[in-house]
Amino acid sequence: MSNLYKVAIVGRINVGKSTLFNKLANSKKAITSTVAGTTRDRNYTLCSWKDLDFDLIDTGGLEKTTGDDIDQQISHQAKLAIDEADLVLMVIDTKTGLMPADIELAKQFKKAKKPLLLIANKADNNKLRQSIAEFYKLNLGKPWPVSAASGVGTGDLLDEIVKRLKKIPKKKVKTSVDEDIPVIRVAIVGKPNVGKSSLINAILGEERVIVSSTPHTTRDSQDIEFNFEGQKIILIDTAGMRRQSRRSKDAFEKQSVEQSLLSIKKSDLIVLVTDVSKRLSWQDKHLIEEANEVGTGIIILANKWDLIPDKKTDTVQEFENYYKRFFPFITWAPLLFTSATEKIRIKRLLTSMVNVFEEKNRTISENALDKLLKKIVKRHKPSRGKGEKHPYIYTLRQLHTNPPTFAIKINFKADLHDSYLRFIEKNLRYKFGFLGVPIKIYVKKSQNVQDKN
Numbered sequence: 001m002s003n004l005y006k007v008a009i010v011g012r013i014n015v016g017k018s019t020l021f022n023k024l025a026n027s028k029k030a031i032t033s034t035v036a037g038t039t040r041d042r043n044y045t046l047c048s049w050k051d052l053d054f055d056l057i058d059t060g061g062l063e064k065t066t067g068d069d070i071d072q073q074i075s076h077q078a079k080l081a082i083d084e085a086d087l088v089l090m091v092i093d094t095k096t097g098l099m100p101a102d103i104e105l106a107k108q109f110k111k112a113k114k115p116l117l118l119i120a121n122k123a124d125n126n127k128l129r130q131s132i133a134e135f136y137k138l139n140l141g142k143p144w145p146v147s148a149a150s151g152v153g154t155g156d157l158l159d160e161i162v163k164r165l166k167k168i169p170k171k172k173v174k175t176s177v178d179e180d181i182p183v184i185r186v187a188i189v190g191k192p193n194v195g196k197s198s199l200i201n202a203i204l205g206e207e208r209v210i211v212s213s214t215p216h217t218t219r220d221s222q223d224i225e226f227n228f229e230g231q232k233i234i235l236i237d238t239a240g241m242r243r244q245s246r247r248s249k250d251a252f253e254k255q256s257v258e259q260s261l262l263s264i265k266k267s268d269l270i271v272l273v274t275d276v277s278k279r280l281s282w283q284d285k286h287l288i289e290e291a292n293e294v295g296t297g298i299i300i301l302a303n304k305w306d307l308i309p310d311k312k313t314d315t316v317q318e319f320e321n322y323y324k325r326f327f328p329f330i331t332w333a334p335l336l337f338t339s340a341t342e343k344i345r346i347k348r349l350l351t352s353m354v355n356v357f358e359e360k361n362r363t364i365s366e367n368a369l370d371k372l373l374k375k376i377v378k379r380h381k382p383s384r385g386k387g388e389k390h391p392y393i394y395t396l397r398q399l400h401t402n403p404p405t406f407a408i409k410i411n412f413k414a415d416l417h418d419s420y421l422r423f424i425e426k427n428l429r430y431k432f433g434f435l436g437v438p439i440k441i442y443v444k445k446s447q448n449v450q451d452k453n
Contacts, residue, residue, distance in 0.1 A: 005054040005165045007047070008085035010078055012101040013061030015093040016121040020148035021045070021058035024158060042081050042208070043222060049158040054165060057081045062105060080207070086168050087161065088116045090140065094123045098134050106138040115164060119157065120145045183225075184357045187236040187263040187296075190273035191283050195303045198340035199273060200224065200237050203350065228350045236263045264290050268402070269297030269356050269436065271349070276302035276319060276337065280326045288327055295403035297356040297436050298333040301349065306339040332429055334436050356436035361401045364432055369396045369406075376427050385415035394446065396424070404428075405440040412446050 009017045025045045043058040059078035082088055090109060092102050109116055120132040123145035135143040144160065146153035188196045201208055204226055222237040264270055270291045274284055291298050302319060316337060324331050334352050338345045373396045382391040391414040399405045408424070410416060425439050 004046075005052075005086045005168065006057060006084055007054055007087045007089060007161060007165070008057040008059060008078075008081040009089045009091060010059050010062050010082060010105075011091035011119075012099065012105065015091045016148045017061075017091050018043075018058050020089075020091060020119065020121060020146070020154075021056060023148045023151055023154050025056050042077050044224070050162050052162045052165065054086075054161075057085065077207075082112065082114065086115065087164055088114050089119050089161075090116055091119045091121050092135060092143070094120045094128045094132060094145065097131070098137065102138065106140055109140065115168065116140055117157070117160060117164070118143045121148050123147055123153065124150065181231060182357075183232045183234055184269070184353060185234045185236065185267045186353055187238055187267040187270045188273060189238050189264060189270050189287050191275075191281065194273045194275045195340045196273050197237060199271075199301070199303065199338075199346075200235055202340045202343050202346050203235065228354070231354050233350075233353060236267060238263050261290060264296055265294050267296055268360065269299065269353065271299045271301055271353070273301045273303050275304050277304050277307040280323070285327070288330060288333075292330060292438050295405075295438050295440060297360050297403075298330060298438070299349070299352050299356060299436055300327070300333050300335045302335060302337045303340055305337040305344060306342045330438075332435060332437070352436070359434050360403055360437045362404060362432065362434065362437075363401055364398050364404075364428075366397060368432075369398065372396070372427060372431055376424060380420075380423060382410070383417035383420040385417040389414040391416050391420075399442070403438050403440055404434060405442070407442045407444050409444045409446060414445070416443055 009021055011017055021043065025047045027045055045056050045058075047054055047056040059081045062078045088109065090105065092098070118135060118138065118140040120135055120143040123129045123132065124147045129145045132143045132145050144153065144157050146157055148154065188199060190196050200222075204224065208222075208224060222235075224235045224237065226233055226235070264287070270287070272284065272287055272291075274280060288298060288300075300323065302323065308315065308319075319337070320335060323335050327333070334356070336345055336349055336352065338349060340346075373393060377393060382393055384390050389411060392411045393416075394409040394411070395407075397407050397409075399407050406428070408416065408421075421441050421443070425441060428434065428439060
């Protein structure tokens, strides 16, 4: 848990909560739309104003729910945000005026006795700003007229938020995290309904995100920070990715998929969640290829292991062989058999996250690489590619980490065969590990035309 103040944005549907969330935090973290129910999970971001940092929380619409499972969970998530908030921003729509749902919510807030600011959003002109007098009927104090879309009034609102927060005693949260240890960013990716949100909740031990069998329940990518044995980890819950031809035409899925792909690029590693009870598909391979291309660490989860019936001593080996055949280019990625609902091997997954991150930042000395290169060449002489001369390798050096990147220096007008580069990578992994980590190897040529033949 963070010891920062928390400010929750709540209100009925379509009052502009997510737009206000983005404007106050100066970001585009939340997907916005005029369609009801766009925001579902709690969405957190860091907000800074006048030397004060606080967590801003976006929520879904807080209204009387239907019997729909997702609607009930959206409302539950919003209520959880209110419970943990130090200050609540209740947003109302100036254009629609006072609605019965606003009156009902106001009654609930008065009973809760939470510090609250009433935000009259969409006050885009003087006429609308002057019409906010009716909101005094809610007995929630002065309505603050703002336009989240244009930013009018949001600076004054932030001033007031900071003023209110500074009057609230700051919570003291004990933590065993060493601030000098880098944070590990982990994107949880996969197709719809493979158990990504269930996995997030199992790791955190709480109902942090909505779980539903309805496809594409998760829309906004969620950054969720927690501590595992002194290591700070940020989990990124992403939307399920379907084959492009099967995606719906609405903007939600398009924006969500774009966020998911961006999360892969910004993460230290991904956890590809698959449903082990179903066959692997193109989408799984595509996500792995995306991560491998940008040098992101990879862990593969065969989730829903509890659904496999009549398991025998060789069942695990059979599935391991199947996954390796499907992903032959990343046999170095850890494969874990888990059940998010039964909380099977969750700690092992967390340990693997830390291990892969450490492997991704491993540095190999020049002396160790020289010794390895001699053994490699002795075992198998360099294979000629398209070059004019037979290749001679002068050096093997590590350029940088994250991901581990190496350079091979060969003679002028020579070329190494691709198979030999794979042979070198195989030996690097055998000698030094690099479990779960893509390795990049570049070939540099000597500029001396008189070099060895």
